[in-house]
Amino acid sequence: MNLISQLTSSFQQEFKTKPVLICSPGRVNLIGEHTDYNEGFVLPAAIDKAIYLAVSPRTDNELHFIAHDLNETYQGSLTNLKPTHTWADYLLGVISEFQLAGHKLGGLNCVFGGTIPMGSGLSSSAALENGIGFALNELFNIGLERVAMVKLSQRAENEFVGAKVGIMDMFASMMGKADHVIKLDCRSLDYTYAPLRMDGISIVLCDSRVKHSLVTSEYNTRRAECEAGVRFLKTYYPEIKSLRDVTMPMLDKHLRDTEPLIYRRCAYVVQENQRLLDGVAALEADDIAAFGQLMYGSHEGLSHWYEVSCPELDILVEIARQQPGVLGARMMGGGFGGCTINLVREEALDDFTNLITKQYKARTGKDTYLHVCKIQDGTNLIS
Incomplete structure (x- = not known):
């Protein structure tokens, strides 16, 4: 039933x-x-x-x-x-x-x-x-x-x-x-x-089995860091309301050398917005491979610039990146645990499942659970 x-x-x-x-x-x-x-x-x-x-x-x-x-x-x-x-x-x-x-x-x-x-x-x-x-x-x-x-x-x-x-x-x-x-x-x-258009491609979620233990406190910290960047830039550009209004030249000129941590946080957000717009253009051109590369870029930004990943999520993306038939992968959600999202060609799905399960266990001692999704x-x- x-x-x-x-x-x-x-x-x-x-x-x-x-x-x-x-x-x-x-x-x-x-x-x-x-x-x-x-x-x-x-x-x-x-x-x-x-x-x-x-x-x-x-x-x-x-x-x-x-x-x-x-x-x-x-x-x-x-x-x-x-x-x-x-x-x-x-x-x-x-x-x-x-x-x-x-x-x-x-x-x-x-x-x-x-x-x-x-x-x-x-x-x-x-x-x-x-x-x-x-x-x-x-x-x-x-x-x-x-x-x-x-x-x-x-x-x-x-x-x-x-x-x-x-x-x-x-x-x-x-x-x-x-x-x-x-x-x-x-x-x-x-x-x-x-x-x-996902003909022949599956969305696969790989669960790191790491609980989001830091997500609430670090979420609040990241939000405060972004707001601090906006406040600082407002002294030069009174018209800006949020990081939505900020450009990389603004950040490079006023924050890169004086506030390197705030710079990295704000730069990630500005770049991620642009990645998304580029990603939509790739989808409209039916270029799923280009979209997948932007997903990898998103993960790099989340891990190294915004610093909300964790070793297990990084390992899952690293393993995925080495597998033929994987078009893109990144951590998804608030960070510090949870899932990665992967675009996998259906003919490579069995190999991907076997390899990521074995390699993740060997490198972390943890099991990963995979969920294949369709959009509805x-x-x-x-x-």
Whole structure:
């Protein structure tokens, strides 16, 4: 029995009614890391690893949730929404934000489960938030556009859950389009789709099995370093608002010799934005090999200029780079652990899997788990 059938069966057994079924995918980011909070560009896509939700409205104000994979339950009320510091907060936060925005809701039944590997950095929390928001919009005929739901998901995680995340994860999960990546302007939220023709090429994630132990503290430090660079440059260029407005000649003239650490951080962001724009041009020209080389450049910048990689991620990229049939590889996400993302020709996939598994184990003593992904549409109604 597949997961959707299991969720449907569990739902009908518990609530004695037929559910509405929703798929809300995880995401990858092809290029453009740590650019979002600097008002830059990102290039994510929704993938075929997802959260699935079975939902129905209730005739009262109660909320009944079942986390199928965890075999855990939550019961509460619309009239008393408080953080629980558990998985339930990702659903409660979205419900709270819908109510704060003035939308009238009723009680809700929900059973959910997923195929997103835990701790892989594929944004299972954003998928769950989008899924429940999409469900509320459907069940209670609220009529919100997708971008409005994305903003409510982000606010739920920022305010109710308490994680000050950017908008990329929710945006990619909700707005994804099969066979395309999203070029998202994190300043304006303007977006366009760029084709990602993956005939004969697989997206492969290699899990370093290293937990992101430093990511929160170092994330805050990197953000502060970027802001310090902008403040310094503003004395010369009052019109700049963020690193989005900064050029390499500005950095070379005013920061390279006086503030070498701040220079490296800012230079990475400026160069990464340009790599992304060059990458979109490569995709539009159907030049996936050129795009892959830009991914390698992104990893070099993340590792040596922004310094958010770790030895294990560097080793995974180094091994990938030596394998025939690998077009590009880089670390993905906040850093200090998690996954690398690799573009691998399908005829080379078996050799790549065998070699990277053996060599990574030999060099680190750790196993790596591989996940092959396809790009799919964003959050959607199954039935």
